[in-house]
Amino acid sequence: MTPPRKLPKKQDRDYELVQAINSGQRNLFHSLVKRYEAKLYNFGFRMCGDSRDAEDLVQETFLNVFRYLNNFRYETKFKNWLYRIASSVCIKKRRKSKYAPEKELSLEDFIPSDENAAPREIPDWASVPLDRLLDEELSGTIRDAIVDLPEKYRLVVVLRDLEGFGTEETAQILNISPSNVKVRLHRARLFLRDALKSYFNHDD
Protein backbone atom coordinates (compact mmCIF):
# COMPACT_ATOMS: atom_id res chain seq x y z
CA MET A 1 0.00 0.00 0.00
CA THR A 2 1.36 3.44 -0.88
CA PRO A 3 1.93 5.67 2.14
CA PRO A 4 -0.71 8.37 2.55
CA ARG A 5 0.22 11.90 1.48
CA LYS A 6 1.06 14.23 4.30
CA LEU A 7 -1.86 16.58 4.89
CA PRO A 8 -1.38 20.30 5.46
CA LYS A 9 -1.68 20.70 9.20
CA LYS A 10 -4.03 23.67 8.92
CA GLN A 11 -6.65 21.34 7.42
CA ASP A 12 -6.80 19.49 10.71
CA ARG A 13 -9.22 21.14 13.12
CA ASP A 14 -7.49 19.40 16.02
CA TYR A 15 -4.00 20.58 15.11
CA GLU A 16 -3.72 23.44 17.60
CA LEU A 17 -5.15 21.47 20.49
CA VAL A 18 -2.93 18.47 19.81
CA GLN A 19 0.11 20.76 19.51
CA ALA A 20 -0.72 22.42 22.81
CA ILE A 21 -1.05 19.07 24.58
CA ASN A 22 2.19 17.81 23.07
CA SER A 23 3.93 21.01 24.13
CA GLY A 24 3.27 20.10 27.72
CA GLN A 25 -0.24 21.31 28.44
CA ARG A 26 -1.41 17.82 29.32
CA ASN A 27 -4.37 19.25 31.24
CA LEU A 28 -5.90 20.18 27.86
CA PHE A 29 -6.33 16.50 27.10
CA HIS A 30 -9.78 16.67 28.65
CA SER A 31 -10.83 19.09 25.84
CA LEU A 32 -9.87 16.43 23.32
CA VAL A 33 -11.90 13.89 25.28
CA LYS A 34 -14.90 16.23 25.39
CA ARG A 35 -14.65 16.80 21.63
CA TYR A 36 -14.73 13.11 20.77
CA GLU A 37 -16.30 11.14 23.63
CA ALA A 38 -19.83 11.15 22.15
CA LYS A 39 -18.64 10.29 18.65
CA LEU A 40 -16.45 7.46 19.89
CA TYR A 41 -19.17 6.15 22.17
CA ASN A 42 -21.55 5.93 19.21
CA PHE A 43 -18.87 4.28 17.10
CA GLY A 44 -18.37 1.74 19.89
CA PHE A 45 -22.09 1.21 20.33
CA ARG A 46 -22.54 0.57 16.61
CA MET A 47 -19.61 -1.82 16.55
CA CYS A 48 -20.43 -3.72 19.75
CA GLY A 49 -24.20 -3.25 20.04
CA ASP A 50 -23.75 -2.95 23.77
CA SER A 51 -23.45 0.09 25.99
CA ARG A 52 -20.94 -1.34 28.45
CA ASP A 53 -18.60 -2.56 25.68
CA ALA A 54 -18.92 0.81 23.96
CA GLU A 55 -17.88 2.56 27.19
CA ASP A 56 -14.87 0.24 27.53
CA LEU A 57 -13.91 0.99 23.95
CA VAL A 58 -14.01 4.74 24.57
CA GLN A 59 -11.95 4.39 27.72
CA GLU A 60 -9.33 2.13 26.17
CA THR A 61 -9.07 4.30 23.06
CA PHE A 62 -8.46 7.50 25.02
CA LEU A 63 -5.94 5.74 27.22
CA ASN A 64 -3.99 4.72 24.10
CA VAL A 65 -4.30 8.21 22.65
CA PHE A 66 -2.96 9.64 25.89
CA ARG A 67 0.01 7.25 25.82
CA TYR A 68 0.94 7.69 22.17
CA LEU A 69 -0.12 11.24 21.26
CA ASN A 70 3.51 12.36 21.42
CA ASN A 71 4.26 10.02 18.53
CA PHE A 72 1.48 11.44 16.32
CA ARG A 73 3.12 13.04 13.26
CA TYR A 74 0.12 14.28 11.21
CA GLU A 75 0.50 11.68 8.46
CA THR A 76 -3.27 11.82 8.56
CA LYS A 77 -5.86 13.96 10.35
CA PHE A 78 -5.94 13.47 14.11
CA LYS A 79 -9.54 12.24 13.84
CA ASN A 80 -8.51 9.49 11.41
CA TRP A 81 -5.69 8.44 13.74
CA LEU A 82 -8.14 8.37 16.65
CA TYR A 83 -10.48 6.08 14.72
CA ARG A 84 -7.55 3.90 13.72
CA ILE A 85 -6.86 3.34 17.41
CA ALA A 86 -10.55 2.76 18.17
CA SER A 87 -10.80 0.24 15.31
CA SER A 88 -7.73 -1.60 16.59
CA VAL A 89 -9.30 -1.77 20.05
CA CYS A 90 -12.42 -3.33 18.49
CA ILE A 91 -10.39 -5.90 16.58
CA LYS A 92 -8.31 -6.83 19.63
CA LYS A 93 -11.43 -7.20 21.76
CA ARG A 94 -12.90 -9.62 19.25
CA ARG A 95 -9.71 -11.67 19.10
CA LYS A 96 -9.76 -11.97 22.86
CA SER A 97 -13.37 -13.09 23.01
CA LYS A 98 -13.74 -15.36 19.96
CA TYR A 99 -11.45 -17.78 18.27
CA ALA A 100 -13.64 -18.85 15.37
CA PRO A 101 -12.51 -17.54 11.98
CA GLU A 102 -14.57 -14.68 10.70
CA LYS A 103 -17.28 -15.39 8.17
CA GLU A 104 -16.65 -14.19 4.63
CA LEU A 105 -19.50 -12.63 2.67
CA SER A 106 -19.50 -13.53 -1.00
CA LEU A 107 -21.10 -11.45 -3.71
CA GLU A 108 -22.66 -14.68 -4.94
CA ASP A 109 -24.66 -14.83 -1.70
CA PHE A 110 -26.52 -11.78 -2.84
CA ILE A 111 -26.86 -12.54 -6.52
CA PRO A 112 -30.23 -14.00 -7.27
CA SER A 113 -30.68 -17.53 -8.28
CA ASP A 114 -34.45 -17.69 -8.26
CA GLU A 115 -36.04 -15.75 -11.07
CA ASN A 116 -39.35 -15.67 -9.23
CA ALA A 117 -37.80 -13.91 -6.27
CA ALA A 118 -36.87 -10.93 -8.38
CA PRO A 119 -38.99 -7.85 -7.75
CA ARG A 120 -41.09 -6.62 -10.62
CA GLU A 121 -41.03 -3.08 -9.36
CA ILE A 122 -39.36 -0.89 -6.77
CA PRO A 123 -40.79 -1.84 -3.34
CA ASP A 124 -42.61 0.82 -1.32
CA TRP A 125 -39.88 1.02 1.31
CA ALA A 126 -37.45 2.19 -1.34
CA SER A 127 -39.77 4.67 -3.00
CA VAL A 128 -41.77 6.46 -0.27
CA PRO A 129 -40.20 9.61 1.25
CA LEU A 130 -37.52 8.63 3.72
CA ASP A 131 -39.02 10.52 6.68
CA ARG A 132 -42.12 8.32 6.46
CA LEU A 133 -39.99 5.27 7.22
CA LEU A 134 -37.64 6.44 9.93
CA ASP A 135 -38.76 5.42 13.39
CA GLU A 136 -37.36 3.74 16.49
CA GLU A 137 -38.22 0.25 15.29
CA LEU A 138 -36.40 0.71 11.99
CA SER A 139 -33.40 2.19 13.80
CA GLY A 140 -33.32 -0.88 16.04
CA THR A 141 -33.58 -3.18 13.02
CA ILE A 142 -30.69 -1.57 11.19
CA ARG A 143 -28.54 -1.43 14.34
CA ASP A 144 -29.13 -5.15 14.98
CA ALA A 145 -28.34 -5.99 11.35
CA ILE A 146 -25.08 -4.01 11.58
CA VAL A 147 -24.06 -5.94 14.70
CA ASP A 148 -24.83 -9.21 12.84
CA LEU A 149 -22.31 -8.35 10.13
CA PRO A 150 -18.91 -10.05 10.33
CA GLU A 151 -16.55 -7.54 11.91
CA LYS A 152 -14.39 -6.65 8.92
CA TYR A 153 -17.50 -5.69 6.93
CA ARG A 154 -19.09 -3.97 9.93
CA LEU A 155 -16.04 -1.76 10.47
CA VAL A 156 -16.14 -0.60 6.85
CA VAL A 157 -19.86 0.15 6.68
CA VAL A 158 -19.86 1.89 10.06
CA LEU A 159 -16.92 4.09 9.09
CA ARG A 160 -18.26 4.86 5.59
CA ASP A 161 -22.03 5.11 5.96
CA LEU A 162 -22.55 5.95 9.63
CA GLU A 163 -19.45 7.91 10.62
CA GLY A 164 -19.12 9.60 7.22
CA PHE A 165 -15.50 8.83 6.33
CA GLY A 166 -14.52 8.68 2.64
CA THR A 167 -13.10 5.62 0.90
CA GLU A 168 -9.47 6.82 1.16
CA GLU A 169 -9.84 7.78 4.81
CA THR A 170 -11.41 4.44 5.66
CA ALA A 171 -8.57 2.67 3.88
CA GLN A 172 -6.06 4.63 5.94
CA ILE A 173 -7.89 3.99 9.21
CA LEU A 174 -8.09 0.24 8.62
CA ASN A 175 -4.76 -0.03 6.82
CA ILE A 176 -6.29 -1.79 3.83
CA SER A 177 -6.46 -0.76 0.16
CA PRO A 178 -9.24 1.51 -1.15
CA SER A 179 -10.38 -1.28 -3.48
CA ASN A 180 -10.70 -3.59 -0.49
CA VAL A 181 -12.82 -0.94 1.25
CA LYS A 182 -15.12 -0.82 -1.80
CA VAL A 183 -15.50 -4.59 -1.98
CA ARG A 184 -16.29 -4.94 1.73
CA LEU A 185 -18.62 -1.96 1.70
CA HIS A 186 -20.70 -3.29 -1.19
CA ARG A 187 -21.13 -6.69 0.48
CA ALA A 188 -21.97 -5.10 3.81
CA ARG A 189 -24.62 -2.91 2.20
CA LEU A 190 -26.11 -5.90 0.37
CA PHE A 191 -26.27 -7.77 3.68
CA LEU A 192 -28.07 -4.83 5.31
CA ARG A 193 -30.37 -4.46 2.32
CA ASP A 194 -31.43 -8.10 2.75
CA ALA A 195 -32.12 -7.46 6.43
CA LEU A 196 -34.28 -4.46 5.51
CA LYS A 197 -36.09 -6.45 2.84
CA SER A 198 -36.97 -9.12 5.41
CA TYR A 199 -38.09 -6.47 7.88
CA PHE A 200 -40.37 -4.69 5.40
CA ASN A 201 -41.72 -7.89 3.85
CA HIS A 202 -42.59 -9.14 7.30
CA ASP A 203 -44.28 -5.83 7.93
CA ASP A 204 -46.61 -6.16 4.90
Next chain:
Amino acid sequence: MTTDCQHSEHCRELFAKLSEYLDRELDVKTRQEIERHVETCIKCNACLETLKRTIEICRHVKNEPIPELLSERLKKMLEEAVGSV
Protein backbone atom coordinates in the same frame (compact mmCIF):
# COMPACT_ATOMS: atom_id res chain seq x y z
CA MET B 1 -30.05 -15.29 1.72
CA THR B 2 -32.84 -13.97 -0.46
CA THR B 3 -32.05 -12.86 -3.94
CA ASP B 4 -33.58 -10.60 -6.45
CA CYS B 5 -31.29 -9.71 -9.29
CA GLN B 6 -31.05 -12.94 -11.17
CA HIS B 7 -30.48 -12.27 -14.77
CA SER B 8 -27.83 -12.03 -17.39
CA GLU B 9 -24.07 -11.98 -17.02
CA HIS B 10 -24.24 -8.30 -17.86
CA CYS B 11 -26.59 -7.71 -14.94
CA ARG B 12 -24.23 -9.59 -12.63
CA GLU B 13 -21.31 -7.54 -13.81
CA LEU B 14 -23.13 -4.29 -13.10
CA PHE B 15 -24.57 -5.62 -9.83
CA ALA B 16 -21.01 -5.75 -8.46
CA LYS B 17 -20.56 -2.04 -9.18
CA LEU B 18 -23.77 -0.56 -7.80
CA SER B 19 -22.21 0.78 -4.59
CA GLU B 20 -19.43 2.48 -6.52
CA TYR B 21 -22.06 3.93 -8.80
CA LEU B 22 -24.00 5.36 -5.85
CA ASP B 23 -20.77 6.70 -4.33
CA ARG B 24 -19.86 8.37 -7.65
CA GLU B 25 -16.63 6.44 -7.80
CA LEU B 26 -16.99 5.04 -11.33
CA ASP B 27 -15.62 6.40 -14.57
CA VAL B 28 -18.08 8.19 -16.86
CA LYS B 29 -18.34 5.29 -19.31
CA THR B 30 -19.32 2.71 -16.67
CA ARG B 31 -21.66 5.17 -14.98
CA GLN B 32 -23.51 5.80 -18.23
CA GLU B 33 -23.62 2.08 -18.93
CA ILE B 34 -25.40 1.50 -15.61
CA GLU B 35 -27.79 4.40 -16.22
CA ARG B 36 -28.74 3.07 -19.63
CA HIS B 37 -29.14 -0.44 -18.26
CA VAL B 38 -31.43 0.41 -15.36
CA GLU B 39 -33.73 2.37 -17.67
CA THR B 40 -34.77 -0.90 -19.27
CA CYS B 41 -33.97 -3.54 -16.62
CA ILE B 42 -36.64 -3.40 -13.91
CA LYS B 43 -34.84 -5.87 -11.65
CA CYS B 44 -31.52 -4.02 -11.69
CA ASN B 45 -33.35 -0.76 -11.14
CA ALA B 46 -35.07 -2.27 -8.08
CA CYS B 47 -31.66 -3.49 -6.83
CA LEU B 48 -30.23 -0.03 -7.27
CA GLU B 49 -33.10 1.76 -5.54
CA THR B 50 -33.23 -0.64 -2.58
CA LEU B 51 -29.46 -0.34 -2.14
CA LYS B 52 -29.71 3.43 -2.30
CA ARG B 53 -32.44 3.42 0.35
CA THR B 54 -30.36 1.10 2.56
CA ILE B 55 -27.52 3.62 2.52
CA GLU B 56 -29.91 6.49 3.29
CA ILE B 57 -31.32 4.59 6.27
CA CYS B 58 -27.79 3.91 7.57
CA ARG B 59 -26.89 7.58 7.23
CA HIS B 60 -29.91 8.54 9.32
CA VAL B 61 -29.24 6.25 12.27
CA LYS B 62 -29.60 8.49 15.30
CA ASN B 63 -26.87 9.00 17.83
CA GLU B 64 -27.28 7.44 21.25
CA PRO B 65 -26.93 9.77 24.23
CA ILE B 66 -23.76 8.95 26.13
CA PRO B 67 -24.24 7.34 29.55
CA GLU B 68 -24.15 9.85 32.38
CA LEU B 69 -21.31 8.12 34.18
CA LEU B 70 -19.04 7.80 31.15
CA SER B 71 -17.68 11.34 31.38
CA GLU B 72 -16.95 10.77 35.07
CA ARG B 73 -15.19 7.49 34.31
CA LEU B 74 -13.06 9.17 31.65
CA LYS B 75 -12.20 12.06 33.92
CA LYS B 76 -11.06 9.70 36.65
CA MET B 77 -9.07 7.61 34.22
CA LEU B 78 -7.29 10.70 32.91
CA GLU B 79 -6.45 11.96 36.36
CA GLU B 80 -4.86 8.60 37.11
CA ALA B 81 -3.03 8.60 33.77
CA VAL B 82 -1.70 12.14 34.25
CA GLY B 83 -0.65 11.25 37.79
CA SER B 84 1.32 8.26 36.56
CA VAL B 85 3.29 10.21 33.88
